[in-house]
Amino acid sequence: MANTIQAIRGMHDVLPEQTPLWQHAETIIREVMASYGYSEIRLPIVEKTELFKRSIGEVTDIVEKEMYTFDDRNGDSLTLRPEGTAGCLRACLEHSLLNGQTHRLWYYGPMYRHERPQKGRYRQFIQLGVETYGMAAPDIDAELILLMDRLWKRLGIRDKVRLQLNSLGTIEERKAYREELVAYFQQHLDTLDEDSQRRLHTNPLRILDTKNPAMQEVVSKAPELMAYLGEDSLQHFKAITATLDDLAIPYEINTRLVRGLDYYSKTVFEWVTDELGSQGTVCAGGRYDSLIEQLGGKPNFAVGFAMGMERLLALMETLASIQPAKPVDVYMVRVGTQAERAGLRFAEALRAAIPALKLQINIDGGSFKSQFKKADKSGADYAVIIGDDEAVRGEISLKPLRDGQGQQSLSQQQAIGFLRDYLAARQKAVVNPLN
Ligand code: ATP
Numbered sequence: 001m002a003n004t005i006q007a008i009r010g011m012h013d014v015l016p017e018q019t020p021l022w023q024h025a026e027t028i029i030r031e032v033m034a035s036y037g038y039s040e041i042r043l044p045i046v047e048k049t050e051l052f053k054r055s056i057g058e059v060t061d062i063v064e065k066e067m068y069t070f071d072d073r074n075g076d077s078l079t080l081r082p083e084g085t086a087g088c089l090r091a092c093l094e095h096s097l098l099n100g101q102t103h104r105l106w107y108y109g110p111m112y113r114h115e116r117p118q119k120g121r122y123r124q125f126i127q128l129g130v131e132t133y134g135m136a137a138p139d140i141d142a143e144l145i146l147l148m149d150r151l152w153k154r155l156g157i158r159d160k161v162r163l164q165l166n167s168l169g170t171i172e173e174r175k176a177y178r179e180e181l182v183a184y185f186q187q188h189l190d191t192l193d194e195d196s197q198r199r200l201h202t203n204p205l206r207i208l209d210t211k212n213p214a215m216q217e218v219v220s221k222a223p224e225l226m227a228y229l230g231e232d233s234l235q236h237f238k239a240i241t242a243t244l245d246d247l248a249i250p251y252e253i254n255t256r257l258v259r260g261l262d263y264y265s266k267t268v269f270e271w272v273t274d275e276l277g278s279q280g281t282v283c284a285g286g287r288y289d290s291l292i293e294q295l296g297g298k299p300n301f302a303v304g305f306a307m308g309m310e311r312l313l314a315l316m317e318t319l320a321s322i323q324p325a326k327p328v329d330v331y332m333v334r335v336g337t338q339a340e341r342a343g344l345r346f347a348e349a350l351r352a353a354i355p356a357l358k359l360q361i362n363i364d365g366g367s368f369k370s371q372f373k374k375a376d377k378s379g380a381d382y383a384v385i386i387g388d389d390e391a392v393r394g395e396i397s398l399k400p401l402r403d404g405q406g407q408q409s410l411s412q413q414q415a416i417g418f419l420r421d422y423l424a425a426r427q428k429a430v431v432n433p434l435n
């Protein structure tokens with residue numbers, strides 16, 4: 001191992017035995033997105049650094065210390081995207097998609113943040129992002145919550161997550177609150193940790209978000225933003241909770257929920273879990289109307305969220321009902337020079353006739369005995385056997401590997417029919433969602 005190269009710290013491989021669970025989650029995500037009429041958008045992984053500085057804000061954890069920023073060969077400052085909201089909005093503004101239209105979009109892919117790696121916190125991680133544009137009514141905020149509620153249910157982890165909800169009001173409402181908050185914290189300067197003292201003048205709302213146990217008391221007694229909201233913000237918030245009540249979606253109002261990013265207004269929400277230690281937020285989002293103007297667009301409306309796939313997968317891994325998928329249905333044993341060629345031809349004929357069949361052929365020869373061992377290890381239900389005799393007759397032998405029944409000789413056409421029936425019967429009987 002001395003001379004091998006390792007992956008970058010905090011950037012992980014997803015090995016073949018783990019991919020079925022990812023694919024299962026990805027399939028369900030696609031179905032749920034489609035069922036609410038959302039379209040996929042695909043965006044670059046690298047953007048101009050300026051985009052993130054302008055959208056996320058200079059005094060956030062992300063821009064201050066987490067971005068992977070570099071100069072490319074032209075000397076332009078570029079950044080590996082730490083999140084998708086900015087790039088998605090950049091694309092929609094660039095292609096004039098926001099003029100008098102509404103959009104419901106989703107994207108899926110890697111994000112990069114230079115954080116201290118630990119369970120549930122990586123330097124490359126995958127997010128599902130959902131962004132909607134052009135809709136002011138609280139029903140769209142609620143729709144995003146309903147969509148996630150459905151996704152949790154479809155993935156079998158609804159009982160593992162809880163919804164937390166808050167309203168941050170408008171920028172003006174927050175300004176008045178901010179002054180009160182700074183005044184309050186100034187009276188308790190000695191209890192604030194170094195990070196919070198620094199934030200007191202840059203981003204005081206973030207202090208409410210602290211995970212420092214020594215500060216919990218001072219934070220819990222701080223003034224509440226809810227009391228500073230105007231009529232419009234309050235109505236918007238009440239309309240969302242009314243919809244959730246109506247549809248029996250449980251939620252907790254958490255007046256300390258502020259989110260790390262500067263661009264939110266009115267609604268913010270998080271789906272949290274108690275099962276992943278301090279990395280308890282699986283999905284987070286809210287309304288960010290003002291970001292559109294901040295990035296050069298006309299006044300408009302935007303609501304969205306992002307979900308961390310690694311944290312989602314960590315929750316799904318605890319489900320006993322999900323077993324690894326079977327990568328191979330049929331393994332082809334080929335012994336003899338003629339048989340190898342005939343086998344390859346028949347394998348291609350099988351794949352053309354039954355596209356859903358998972359067929360693996362033996363490579364690198366070996367005796368019948370050693371090839372059967374490999375067939376068994378592959379997990380296949382059947383071995384298709386071709387020796388030189390079969391090759392000459394245009395036949396194959398079919399051997400069930402799991403139920404102890406005997407081997408039978410079939411014409412290639414009969415074998416295609418047999419395997420087609422086998423696959424149809426298995427697909428009907430599927431109980432395991434990963435197969
Ligand atoms: P946290 O408070 O955990 O740092 P955040 O507020 O920085 O999260 P967002 O930027 O809102 O997170 O991203 C939304 C989701 O993306 C998070 O809830 C989480 O599931 C996931 N996520 C964020 N950062 C990471 C990371 N470094 N590794 C894995 N997942 C992450």
Ligand code: MG
Binds near residue numbers: 061260
């Ligand atoms: Mg973070």
